Amino acid sequence: MILRRVARPLLASIFISGGINALRNAEGHAQAAAPLVDKTVAPQADALPEQVPTDPVTLVKVDAAVKIAGGALLAFGKLPRVASLLLLGSLVPTTVAGHPFWDEKDPEQRQAQLIHFLKNAGLAGGLLLAAADTEGKPSVAWRAKKAAHDAADQVQDTAGTVQRKTGKATEKATKAVESAFDSALSR
Template structure:
């Protein structure tokens, strides 16, 4: 059953690696600017770097606790700045943003588990 934490790490990390690659390239900067993020082009790229490095760290199980904290540092401001469902009058858009907000809250929870428990077996951190 040592493979279960490895599979969990892979599945958890994929969203950060994939979105990190896109954000480092500047994808989403226009959306961030429209949401009121200052210096959106720079901030999106920095956020992408945090997500990418944190995601790769978790994926590989190398310094996974630090990687998990990078993911938390990425997620908190992104969640609060980009998914402000409470300020949207359109019911459908508000519902979508609330779902994205809650998804990010769940991801923060998962990252906190990794920050506390580490990468688990079958990781670079636990190679003996």
């Protein structure tokens, strides 16, 4: 559908642009991310495997790569549901770290951060819609429910057939026994 071919690249563009910007200025973004990293990742650093990055600059670069790759996948319609979920997973910490309007004392700054926060909330809504979009095909849940219903119908049909055949066989056996009994009595 033409709508998806237009909407997905439009939605993806902000993430690709943001990812490129974050790669170009990783240190600046890392300063904004540092308070969130200090609250969330740093306390768990000892428990994490050695390969998992814990410094803000590396985490910003990883986040930027996710934004660029996820945005490109979404824009080109390749794995759009997975790409949308990746972008959503990237958007949440970016929003919390980058737009903490609740910490702002200056009313103008607070309002500006609130606007950016709400913009990202709107983007999250778009990503949720993109993640749920089955492109007109039935969802996995619907297909599973239908398969279960079809299987139940098949079992019921088979049970009915078996019951009818058993009834006919019982009827034939009863007639045969009655006939044998009648012929034994008539001798």
